[in-house]
Amino acid sequence: MTAEDLAQRVLSRDRRALARLLTRVENRDPEGIAALKALYPHTGRAAMVGITGLPGAGKSTLVFALASELRRRGLTVGIVAVDPSSPFTRGAILGDRVRMQELTGDPGVFIRSMATRGALGGLAVGTIDTMSALDAFGMDYVIVETVGAGQDEVDVVRAAQTVVVVEIPGTGDAIQALKAGILEIADVFVVNKADRDGADAVAANLRQLLSLAGDKPPHYRATAGDKPPRYGASRGSRLSDDGAHGEVWRPPIVKTVAVTQDGIPELADAIAAHQQYLREGGQLKDRQRERAQFQVLALTQQALSDRLHHSEALDRLVRNVCERRLDPHTASEQLARWVMGLDGPDPVSSPG
Amino acid sequence: MTAEDLAQRVLSRDRRALARLLTRVENRDPEGIAALKALYPHTGRAAMVGITGLPGAGKSTLVFALASELRRRGLTVGIVAVDPSSPFTRGAILGDRVRMQELTGDPGVFIRSMATRGALGGLAVGTIDTMSALDAFGMDYVIVETVGAGQDEVDVVRAAQTVVVVEIPGTGDAIQALKAGILEIADVFVVNKADRDGADAVAANLRQLLSLAGDKPPHYRATAGDKPPRYGASRGSRLSDDGAHGEVWRPPIVKTVAVTQDGIPELADAIAAHQQYLREGGQLKDRQRERAQFQVLALTQQALSDRLHHSEALDRLVRNVCERRLDPHTASEQLARWVMGLDGPDPVSSPG
Numbered sequence: 059m060t061a062e063d064l065a066q067r068v069l070s071r072d073r074r075a076l077a078r079l080l081t082r083v084e085n086r087d088p089e090g091i092a093a094l095k096a097l098y099p100h101t102g103r104a105a106m107v108g109i110t111g112l113p114g115a116g117k118s119t120l121v122f123a124l125a126s127e128l129r130r131r132g133l134t135v136g137i138v139a140v141d142p143s144s145p146f147t148r149g150a151i152l153g154d155r156v157r158m159q160e161l162t163g164d165p166g167v168f169i170r171s172m173a174t175r176g177a178l179g180g181l182a183v184g185t186i187d188t189m190s191a192l193d194a195f196g197m198d199y200v201i202v203e204t205v206g207a208g209q210d211e212v213d214v215v216r217a218a219q220t221v222v223v224v225e226i227p228g229t230g231d232a233i234q235a236l237k238a239g240i241l242e243i244a245d246v247f248v249v250n251k252a253d254r255d256g257a258d259a260v261a262a263n264l265r266q267l268l269s270l271a272g273d274k275p276p277h278y279r280a281t282a283g284d285k286p287p288r289y290g291a292s293r294g295s296r297l298s299d300d301g302a303h304g305e306v307w308r309p310p311i312v313k314t315v316a317v318t319q320d321g322i323p324e325l326a327d328a329i330a331a332h333q334q335y336l337r338e339g340g341q342l343k344d345r346q347r348e349r350a351q352f353q354v355l356a357l358t359q360q361a362l363s364d365r366l367h368h369s370e371a372l373d374r375l376v377r378n379v380c381e382r383r384l385d386p387h388t389a390s391e392q393l394a395r396w397v398m399g400l401d402g403p404d405p406v407s408s409p410g
Numbered sequence: 411m412t413a414e415d416l417a418q419r420v421l422s423r424d425r426r427a428l429a430r431l432l433t434r435v436e437n438r439d440p441e442g443i444a445a446l447k448a449l450y451p452h453t454g455r456a457a458m459v460g461i462t463g464l465p466g467a468g469k470s471t472l473v474f475a476l477a478s479e480l481r482r483r484g485l486t487v488g489i490v491a492v493d494p495s496s497p498f499t500r501g502a503i504l505g506d507r508v509r510m511q512e513l514t515g516d517p518g519v520f521i522r523s524m525a526t527r528g529a530l531g532g533l534a535v536g537t538i539d540t541m542s543a544l545d546a547f548g549m550d551y552v553i554v555e556t557v558g559a560g561q562d563e564v565d566v567v568r569a570a571q572t573v574v575v576v577e578i579p580g581t582g583d584a585i586q587a588l589k590a591g592i593l594e595i596a597d598v599f600v601v602n603k604a605d606r607d608g609a610d611a612v613a614a615n616l617r618q619l620l621s622l623a624g625d626k627p628p629h630y631r632a633t634a635g636d637k638p639p640r641y642g643a644s645r646g647s648r649l650s651d652d653g654a655h656g657e658v659w660r661p662p663i664v665k666t667v668a669v670t671q672d673g674i675p676e677l678a679d680a681i682a683a684h685q686q687y688l689r690e691g692g693q694l695k696d697r698q699r700e701r702a703q704f705q706v707l708a709l710t711q712q713a714l715s716d717r718l719h720h721s722e723a724l725d726r727l728v729r730n731v732c733e734r735r736l737d738p739h740t741a742s743e744q745l746a747r748w749v750m751g752l753d754g755p756d757p758v759s760s761p762g
Contacts, residue, residue: 091739098737113464343732350731350738355718357742362714362749366707379702380695385450386702387443390709397714399751 061092068093068195069100073168076195080170083187094187097194102346104136104193104200105333108218113205115224116250119316120325121203122161127319127326128199129166136192137161139171140185140204140214168192182213182356186349189217215243217352219345220332222246222325225264227256244309246328252313252321261311268309305339307332362397371396413444420445420547421452425520428547432522435539446539449546454698456488456545456552457685460570465557467576468602471668472677473555474513479671479678480551481518488544489513491523492537492556492566520544534565534708538701541569568595569704571697572684574677576600577616579608596661598680604665604673613663620661659687714749723748 059067059078067075082090109124111117118139125135161167170192172185185202192200204214215221223244249260310328314321336342366372375393378384411419411430419427434442461476463469470491477487513519522544524537537554544552556566567573575596601612662680666673688694718724727745730736 095737095739098739099734102734347728347732351724351728353738354724354728354731354741354745355715357739358718358745358749359711359715361742361746363707363711365750366710372703372706376699376703376706379706380699382451382454385447386705387447387450387709389706390713393706393710394713397710397750398717 061089062096064089064093065096065194068097068191071196073165076168076191079191080188083191084172084184086184094190097191101190101193104189104197105220105329106189106193106218106349107199107201107329108215108221109201109203109224110205110215110221111224111226111248111250115226116316117203117205117224120224120248120250120314120322121201123314123316123319123322124201124325124329125161125167125199127322129161129164131326133198134166134196135168136189136195136197136200137167137169138185138188138192138200138202139169140181140202168195168197182217182352183360185214186217186353186356213352213356217349219336219342219349220245220329222248222329224248224250225260226251227254227260245307245332246325247309247311248321248325249311249313250316253315253318257313261313264311305335307335307339365397366393369393369396413441414448416441416445417448417546420449420543423548425517428520428543431543432540435543436524436536438536446542449543453542453545456541456549457572457681458541458545458570458701459551459553459681460567460573461553461555461576462557462567462573463576463578463600463602467578468668469555469557469576472576472600472602472666472674473553475666475668475671475674476553476677476681477513477519477551479674481513481516483678485550486518486548487520488541488547488549488552489519489521490537490540490544490552490554491521492533492554520547520549534569534704535712537566538569538705538708565704565708569701571688571694571701572597572681574598574600574681576602577612578603579606579612597659597684598677599661599663600673600677601663601665602668605667605670609665613665616663659684659691717749718745721745721748 064075064079064082068079079090079093083094109117109121121137121139125137128135162169170188172181172188185204189200189202202214202218221243223246225247226249247264249257249264251257310331312321312325312328314325316322336345371393375384375389379386379389416427416431416434420431431442431445435446461469461473473489473491477489480487514521522540524533524540537556541552541554554566554570573595575598577599578601599616601609601616603609664673664677664680666677668674688697723745727736727741731738731741
């Protein structure tokens with residue numbers, strides 16, 4: 059099947075063609091990449107949602123529950139699981155397995171797990187391509203689930219338009235850890251397992267962190283309550299000092315019990331409100347631009363990385379470093395010059 | 411101060427010069443890099459130990475305790491904290507602060523936290539350079555502490571010679587999450603907070619995972635007991651089928667209570683045994699080679715990444731992608747060709 063045929067079948071909603079495309083894309087097969095290129099003009103319609111949080115936060119169950127809610131609203135859903143501990147990827151516990159079977163039997167749902175992690179940037183590249191393929195296939199929502207620690211994971215979730223950060227009661231340490239990279243990219247907070255003791259404390263802690271963050275030049279401001287605000291609720295309020303767009307998104311804090319669907323409609327509302335906010339306020343274009351830049355950079359870096367890994371020059375430079383005839387920084391300068399085509403074919407003819 | 415002066419002062423164990431060097435290195439200041447180059451021939455003596463585990467595992471307390479134990483043995487210690495939630499980096503709780511003050515007043519200890527995370531590969535580059543500087547300064551041990559999730563963190567800890575993975579009782583989910591990337595790089599396991607219920611269950615779980623891993627082509631094999639083996643204990647045993655080196659390292663599982671120093675001498679023994687194993691079995695050279703290759707690649711990728719980020723070509727390509735005149739893959743191919751010097755100065759003169 060040619061790349062063009064494959065792309066056409068994906069556009070006609072052929073699920074087997076989609077599965078084949080995703081496998082080829084994950085293998086970085088040239089035909090798969092060519093099909094993605096052909097599909098690019100058909101992307102840009104899906105709402106891209108990233109769901110992140112530490113292991114044990116119940117992200118997968120939350121994704122199942124959210125997908126079910128979206129299906130009830132007549133929307134189609136693609137799911138990309140990046141978390142290597144996700145039940146999508148590895149064995150699911152019984153409850154999740156039942157929920158997952160409900161979803162996998164549904165033609166309005168497509169689930170894909172990213173099994174492999176490549177070199178620097180490899181995870182992000184594969185995940186974004188998978189999200190784009192699901193977008194082109196015609197999914198209304200594309201949800202990516204990823205564990206919320208590590209730069210790679212932050213990069214992946216940043217490629218979504220709406221970022222949902224999941225906390226649970228009793229995770230003071232986790233919040234501390236997440237503060238660094240995750241807090242500033244959250245558009246919606248979820249306190250999951252909210253039937254447990256301490257859910258209110260987590261919500262209060264988050265509100266406090268958000269109000270502290272509000273003292274710095276913000277992207278977003280603190281929320282005043284637990285309820286997801288309807289879009290437009292704060293229009294004209296004292297918070298509408300965000301310059302160009304005249305409107306500020308205040309990340310709502312939604313309490314959920316994913317296993318019982320409690321709070322899930324409110325979460326779906328909050329996500330929909332954020333999507334509407336992005337579209338009407340003009341920020342959607344900003345996010346799409348950020349995403350495009352990140353994707354182009356990550357793809358380029360991966361191509362350069364492949365070239366580096368497969369160079370004979372690398373082997374010889376590393377040997378010289380190990381034998382202390384060359385230091386690592388000088389070696390990398392020589393390698394970079396060689397990759398950039400500034401030197402001849404042999405950067406190690408005159409080491410050090 | 412010239413780079414040569416700075417390097418000389420570091421070699422003469424001037425702590426202020428070391429601090430200045432590390433700041434310059436973290437800022438990627440050319441003088442700092444030049445000093446590192448001059449110091450390179452003086453590196454390669456320190457035992458490099460990576461300590462990793464999820465937030466809440468007590469890694470920082472364990473690092474304090476281990477450093478104190480090594481000091482009692484007359485060894486000098488450099489500490490690099492990468493974890494953004496580490497008390498080295500952010501506010502310490504009272505107990506840690508007291509322990510930390512004991513260490514910071516000791517001229518045989520130098521503590522450095524990596525405050526910033528850069529772009530792809532930036533964290534690894536800065537951390538490895540910092541470890542090398544502490545090595546050149548003459549520290550017997552260099553310990554790097556990093557949170558155990560995310561490719562970036564795995565890369566950092568992989569640059570150490572002995573990798574210690576820290577678990578605690580009651581973290582089934584955490585082990586599940588760590589399984590993917592961390593299990594296969596562990597040389598020593600610690601079950602910290604071993605006075606809590608469930609410590610034996612965690613140890614048993616680890617032993618089971620290790621024996622499962624032993625069915626695959628292994629780097630290391632399963633351990634049979636909780637005690638750190640003395641080096642040579644398994645010499646000539648049925649497990650000595652590791653080919654060239656005739657000896658297999660079986661990751662020991664050490665139970666500790668870091669706050670009371672319980673088990674810490676055993677941990678120090680296990681690490682020393684692994685270092686001796688690496689030296690005598692010849693694997694130290696393999697690890698140093700891996701480290702050199704990783705470092706040269708990461709440095710080169712960072713240099714290329716800088717060039718990409720600062721290119722006008724990137725802006726124009728991204729704009730074309732956003733306007734759907736060009737797909738991201740073709741854009742990245744053009745950008746890569748431009749960086750590699752295969753095209754003229756303007757890769758977007760004929761988009762699409």
